[in-house]
Amino acid sequence: MDGDLGTGATEPATRTEPVLLRMAGITKRYGLVEALSNADFELGSSEVMALLGENGAGKSTLVKVLAGLVTPDAGTIEINGEHVALHGAGQSRANGIAVVQQELSLVPTLSAAENVFLGAGKYRGVWSRRRLVRAARPYLEEVGLETLDASRSAGSLSVAERQLVEVARLLAADARILIFDEPTASLSDTEITRVKRVVRSLVARGRSVVYVTHRLDEVFEIADRVTVLRNGESQPARKTTELTMDSLVERMLGRPLEQMYPPPSAGLGDVKIEFDGVLTSCVLGWEDQAQERSREMRETLDEHLRRSGLDQRLEPFDKE
Secondary structure, three states, X not given: OOOOOOOOOOOOOOOOOOEEEXXXXXXXXXXXXXEEEEEEEEEEOOXXXXXXXXXXXXXXXXXXXXXXXXXXXXXXXXXXXXXXXOOOHHHHHHOOEEEEOOOOOOOOOOEHHHHHHOOOOOOOOXXXXXXXXXXXXXXXXXXXXXXXXXXXXXXXXXXXXXXHHHHHHHHHOOOOEEEEEOOOOXXXXXXXXXXXXXXXXXXXXXXXXXXXXXXXXXXXXXXXXXXXXXXXXXXXXXXXXXXXXXXXXXXHHOOOXXXXXOOOOXXXXXXXXXXXXXXXXXXXXXXHHHHHHHHHHHHHHHHHHHHXXXXXXXXXXXXX
């Protein structure tokens, strides 16, 4: 069993690669609710860091802080050892941080190539379709879309393809830190495999990835380390090779699984209360009431048939 469930005694996983992003003592309050409480988070160069936690643990708030959408009440953020202030999405993008949201922001009527450079601010020259397709090709290849016709409209692409085009757009904006927020929540198994392959490819090319997911099997497949948030507090990062599925779940819950699912009792106990032959007033006379109601409905139906003349038309069928 994991040794730091309640005490935090286990030493955090050491890093050999330089730290690209470091967040220390991040606190965010909404009234009396403390969404983040002195939380720490770091991401190394060319690393996939999984960010896990139950619903309400603080994952979304931490991601919004990195995206510049939420300003923390306390704490510091460093990128490459320099303090940065992320007061807005523009400052976040300027520092090389980009979020791949569950709700994709592509324009369906524009082509894949046009979406790659939409808002990127890097494309110069006349916006001809041929030049855009040629300029978008390296970014599409980096996310595994080397065979995609970049002139196709984004609305005609699959969900996985649209998601990867959005990643290509973030790369065109020179993003070094990519945050994948539940990227496989609505994908098929084949598309999930494709996304995971792209994540590992991005890391191999020098990008760093924060991977937020509820699918724990994906964590062991692609993540180098895991940071768990619990009730707004961060747990020390651990290498995935040091964890098992059970120990990871225990870190998220804060208690051993045995306490969540106690063993069933060996047998039934003594009888505490017993009823025999008990009837209530609502049950007594139920059959008589039902028969009377059925008779009334039949008489009403017969009256409607007589008035409409259908009773004579149905008479031959009744005789049969």
